[in-house]
Amino acid sequence: LKRLIFIDNELKSKSYPNKKLLAQKYQVSQKTIQRDIEFLINQYEAPIEYDYKRKGYHYYREFSLNPLKLDEGDFFMLALTEKVLQQYRNSPFRNHIIKFYEKIKTLFNDEISIYSNELNDVMSFEIGPMREVNKEYFDKLEKAIREKLIVEIKYHTLYTDTYSVRKIDPYHLKNYKGDWYLIAYCHTKKDIRVFALSRIKNLKLKDYNFKKIDNIKIDEIMKSSFGIYLDNKIxxxxxxxxxxxxxxxxxxxxxxxxxxxxxxxxxxxxxxxxxxxxxxxxxxxxxxxxxxxxxxxxxxxxxxxxxxxxxxxxx
Missing domain, CATH: 3.30.70 (Alpha-Beta Plaits)
Structure with a gap:
């Protein structure tokens, strides 16, 4: 797919590249380039021809490569995805979201723009205000969960307006109504607790691991909650x-x-x-x-x- 896009971009540049030049640039054989050109012509009906005067290939009419062969419904869903992702522009995934969507747009920029403009007249999305999350802390917690590393945090409890240092075993990151929370075993309380990421004021990864409680399931833990917080009594x-x-x-x-x-x-x-x-x-x-x-x-x-x-x- 990347090679087809590369060839498409070279042909669009109107530099009339030949098989040898394309093969050298992409570090493949000329036979591979020949097969790719034939594939573009046969499968995508690409208007490619060889110009003997300029000794290279070009498009003899306007052409837009659609390497994934998306239909009208697919383009509508891509435009819809962009609208949904915009709601999380302040999330820890912001940079990843932007990079991902920019890659998609390089393939189908014109088509997505058309459907995106149409979608503005059809529907809109709005979520409530989100609390900002420290991306460095988020990334460290994600690492700690995957590698089962004990974490030390300084936490601000709003109810009592106090700060405390806790050692925790992080189990799961949960997004609830736009805000991020950490479900973890608290060594101080000797129980599973929920911490709002926006209230973590300092965070350190320890260089030793924790042993996760046997058969613990996050869905079961949260099952009786009427939101995000937990207690022991039903x-x-x-x-x-x-x-x-x-x-x-x-x-x-x-x-x-x-x-x-x-x-x-x-x-x-x-x-x-x-x-x-x-x-x-x-x-x-x-x-x-x-x-x-x-x-x-x-x-x-x-x-x-x-x-x-x-x-x-x-x-």
Whole structure:
């Protein structure tokens, strides 16, 4: 494929290269170049001819090489991919994304541009604000996970606004709603914890390895989470949604454990089992008077406190 693109570029330059020159530039035999030219003519209907006066090959009419033989739907998907990738321009993969897409564009620049312009009128994408991640830390953590290296971090806990130094065994990097998190075994807490990468203020790789907990599966660890954070206790949460709000709640799958019971008045009871109340509390609060926590009592009391404190601000 690279050689075909090379030959295509040489022919487009209108320098009339011959087989000997092409073979020397690409360091292959003239027979290989001959086969490539025949392949371009037979398989891609490339308008190549030999100019005896100039003693070299050229295109005798306009031609665009499509080495992957992409159809209209493929070009649309490439244009769509560009739009999606743009949403992660601030991610640690930014440079890799740019390099990858530039390579694709060199092959199909005109076609992608056409479909990209059309796509602007058809659809758009928007994600929420993302916290910046230190690319050096991200790369080191990726290396530590692959090589099972213990890591020492200085971490900022926002809840208490304190800093602590932790030794951790990094297991997995997870992107959740645009932000990056590290799932790791914390030597201080002697348990698996989730760390926001944006709150890691210093990071050092140790020169010794950790032994991963047997049969640990990230999907299983995160299964009971209602977001990204973990706790050890499982809470059985029941929320009543009004007839008005129930229509929207029923549209989505909010959690793998959820079940919905419909009441005669059109309201519903959403039941979910989660291992952390903080994130589901924030979710419930956004629905205001349309949602009522039935259980557990601890969560119901927290919601009452939140509304009581909020009400004080509006007196």
């Amino acid at each position: 809470w059985k949460v029941k929320i009543k949604f009004s007839f008005y709000q129930a229509r929207w709640i029923k549209e989505k799958k909010w959690h793998s454990s959820q079940s919905i019971r419909e009441n005669r008045d059109g309201s519903i009871i959403l039941s979910i089992e989660v291992n952390n109340l903080e994130e589901i509390k924030r979710w419930i609060l956004q629905y205001g008077k349309e949602a009522e926590v039935i259980s557990p009592k601890a969560l119901r009391e927290e919601i009452k406190t939140e509304f009581r404190e909020s009400l004080k601000k509006y007196k």
